[in-house]
Amino acid sequence: MANPPLSAPLYDRISRRNNIPRAIELIILFLLFSLLLYRLLSLKDHGFTWVLALLCESWFTFTWVLVISTKWNQVEYMTYPKRLLQRKLELPPVDMFVTTADPVLEPPILTVNTVLSLLAVDYPADKLACYVSDDGASPLTFYSLVEASKFAKIWVPFCKKYNVQIRAPFRFFSVESISPQDVSLEFQQEWKKMKGEYEKLSQKIEDASRRSQPCELTGDFADFSNIQRKNHPTIIKVIWENKEAVANGVPHVIYISREKRPKQPHHFKAGAMNILTRVSGMITNAPFMLNLDCDMYVNNPQIVVHAMCLLLGVSNERDCAFVQSPQIFYDGLKDDPFGNQMVVLYEYVGHGIVGIQGPLYGGTGCFHRRKVIYGLSPDDNEITRKLSNEALLKTFGRSMEFTKSAAKILSGMKTSSTGPNNISSCTETAYQVAGCDYEYGSSWGREVGWMYGSTTEDVLTGLTIHGRGWKSTFCSPNPPAFLGCAPPGGPATMIQQKRWATGLLEILFTPKNPFILILNGKLQFRQCLVYTWVVLWGLQSIPELCYAALSAYCLITDSHFMPKVRTNHHHLILLSCGLKIFEEVLFDYCKRS
Numbered sequence: 001m002a003n004p005p006l007s008a009p010l011y012d013r014i015s016r017r018n019n020i021p022r023a024i025e026l027i028i029l030f031l032l033f034s035l036l037l038y039r040l041l042s043l044k045d046h047g048f049t050w051v052l053a054l055l056c057e058s059w060f061t062f063t064w065v066l067v068i069s070t071k072w073n074q075v076e077y078m079t080y081p082k083r084l085l086q087r088k089l090e091l092p093p094v095d096m097f098v099t100t101a102d103p104v105l106e107p108p109i110l111t112v113n114t115v116l117s118l119l120a121v122d123y124p125a126d127k128l129a130c131y132v133s134d135d136g137a138s139p140l141t142f143y144s145l146v147e148a149s150k151f152a153k154i155w156v157p158f159c160k161k162y163n164v165q166i167r168a169p170f171r172f173f174s175v176e177s178i179s180p181q182d183v184s185l186e187f188q189q190e191w192k193k194m195k196g197e198y199e200k201l202s203q204k205i206e207d208a209s210r211r212s213q214p215c216e217l218t219g220d221f222a223d224f225s226n227i228q229r230k231n232h233p234t235i236i237k238v239i240w241e242n243k244e245a246v247a248n249g250v251p252h253v254i255y256i257s258r259e260k261r262p263k264q265p266h267h268f269k270a271g272a273m274n275i276l277t278r279v280s281g282m283i284t285n286a287p288f289m290l291n292l293d294c295d296m297y298v299n300n301p302q303i304v305v306h307a308m309c310l311l312l313g314v315s316n317e318r319d320c321a322f323v324q325s326p327q328i329f330y331d332g333l334k335d336d337p338f339g340n341q342m343v344v345l346y347e348y349v350g351h352g353i354v355g356i357q358g359p360l361y362g363g364t365g366c367f368h369r370r371k372v373i374y375g376l377s378p379d380d381n382e383i384t385r386k387l388s389n390e391a392l393l394k395t396f397g398r399s400m401e402f403t404k405s406a407a408k409i410l411s412g413m414k415t416s417s418t419g420p421n422n423i424s425s426c427t428e429t430a431y432q433v434a435g436c437d438y439e440y441g442s443s444w445g446r447e448v449g450w451m452y453g454s455t456t457e458d459v460l461t462g463l464t465i466h467g468r469g470w471k472s473t474f475c476s477p478n479p480p481a482f483l484g485c486a487p488p489g490g491p492a493t494m495i496q497q498k499r500w501a502t503g504l505l506e507i508l509f510t511p512k513n514p515f516i517l518i519l520n521g522k523l524q525f526r527q528c529l530v531y532t533w534v535v536l537w538g539l540q541s542i543p544e545l546c547y548a549a550l551s552a553y554c555l556i557t558d559s560h561f562m563p564k565v566r567t568n569h570h571h572l573i574l575l576s577c578g579l580k581i582f583e584e585v586l587f588d589y590c591k592r593s
């Protein structure tokens with residue numbers, strides 16, 4: 001096939017045809033309204049149960065309206081990495097962030113795999129830097145990363161030479177078995193060697209985790225001696241520096257454990273992300289940033305190029321503040337009984353949001369434009385005012401070096417990755433911006449960076465960005481960009497959902513809540529409905545619980561809260577249930593086919 005012309009678009013935005021689901025959803029809405037009307041008309045003949053049923057059903061109808069609006073225009077993006085590479089542009093630098101917080105709950109071997117998969121992506125290594133934030137200040141995590149970066153020097157070339165698909169070794173060696181027919185002898189030998197080396201690495205980490213200290217706390221490890229997890233100074237270590245800026249080498253690896261003091265708020269992940277942003281701003285200052293949770297590895301090595309198709313390919317930057325990939329989990333339970341895979345959320349609701357103002361920021365698997373994180377609006381008329389020294393110091397804090405680097409980003413100046421031999425010197429100044437009193441009096445967490453005030457900092461941060469008038473895009477290449485590790489179900493899932501429900505409700509009590517943002521006119525009306533649905537998600541449990549309890553109550557008291565079958569309305573209810581089931585089956589069918 002002939003190559004497409006160089007001017008061919010880097011992506012396509014495709015609207016899904018969903019007329020049948022739309023029709024079904026509208027019929028269900030009609031039936032819900034009929035039920036409400038029926039209840040209202042016959043309310044005086046019944047007592048408390050009907051009032052309660054009416055209240056619950058009103059809530060369900062309200063959320064159904066929000067859901068219909070959300071799912072109405074479903075959109076997909078197709079990206080064409082080959083076209084981007086064909087253009088032979090100089091690809092922009094990307095800073096890659098990984099957050100980890102607890103070496104027990106998040107075993108370092110997982111973090112190591114995430115980091116290795118990032119180091120091995122198909123993108124020029126001299127344009128990449130990987131920053132790991134460790135909120136656990138754990139010498140074990142640091143030790144594991146040091147060992148992993150040694151392994152990376154053979155792993156990365158191996159992956160690139162054989163174009164390995166899965167570049168997180170623990171998955172590669174567990175999923176991919178070599179079949180002698182279709183691979184060369186050379187590959188088989190290297191595969192065995194690599195497997196042996198990876199086993200040695202995991203054994204080392206495993207042994208280290210059994211000891212009270214992974215190794216002697218001297219030399220590079222001296223900073224970890226006599227510290228407490230919640231009370232220690234900043235530790236920044238350049239684990240590996242790609243000194244000669246080799247495009248085929250291993251990207252820089254930098255370890256950061258921010259300062260923690262018992263009385264200072266640390267703002268959980270949002271705080272960690274802001275430190276990563278600042279420290280990387282002092283060192284590589286890439287215009288794009290990818291962030292991953294430590295338990296989510298890169299499953300599609302082309303993902304950075306896919307994301308660049310969107311970030312560089314949009315005719316107006318306003319259409320793409322960030323590129324979000326779906327959260328997909330490996331090794332889920334059969335048939336996903338706890339809904340951990342969030343299939344409906346991403347497949348239907350998610351694609352609907354993509355068709356409005358763009359996907360919500362999901363906290364992981366997302367590429368941000370650094371300048372958007374620095375508070376820029378799509379058509380910022382005040383940029384010169386923002387760039388005055390005084391304004392910069394007020395917004396970004398007292399570091400002159402950092403404000404200089406922020407000014408470069410805000411003014412759109414090209415920031416190349418730092419040349420050879422200067423990363424280590426930058427880390428000296430980076431200590432200042434990682435201290436816990438640095439943000440005091442600045443706009444971090446309020447106007448710039450990841451937002452504080454909610455444990456679901458991701459939704460709040462994305463909302464703030466949409467509230468400034470930006471749109472976002474969705475990138476779901478095949479194979480999936482990233483794969484994560486879902487809680488196994490049971491209590492772990494419940495604790496996580498409780499945290500999300502609380503965090504989402506907290507958003508209502510911040511000045512960035514969707515109802516305030518809509519007033520300034522930049523958050524689109526239907527996007528505001530999406531956020532309303534999302535932040536009220538936790539409250540849905542109240543009417544659901546009441547509705548479920550109603551049937552039990554009616555059984556005990558020998559009453560009823562559903563229209564009696566002998567009345568004329570039973571067919572409506574049956575029809576509504578039937579349609580709902582039909583819709584689910586249809587969706588399931590469409591997805592599988």
Ligand SMILES: O=c1ccn([C@@H]2O[C@H](COP(=O)(O)OP(=O)(O)O[C@H]3O[C@H](CO)[C@@H](O)[C@H](O)[C@H]3O)[C@@H](O)[C@H]2O)c(=O)[nH]1
Pocket residue numbers: 099100101102106133135267268269272292293294295362363364455456457458459496503
């Ligand atoms: O004080 C903290 C707490 C958490 N984390 C990291 O934040 C990430 C997410 O935390 P986790 O406890 O795994 O939360 P989940 O509920 O699994 O995460 C989902 O929900 C979060 C809040 O909405 C998002 O930030 C995440 O990206 C999203 O995957 C992990 O990498 C943690 O290591 C920190 O760095 N510091």
Ligand SMILES: [Mn+2]
Pocket residue numbers: 293295
């Ligand atoms: Mn998690």
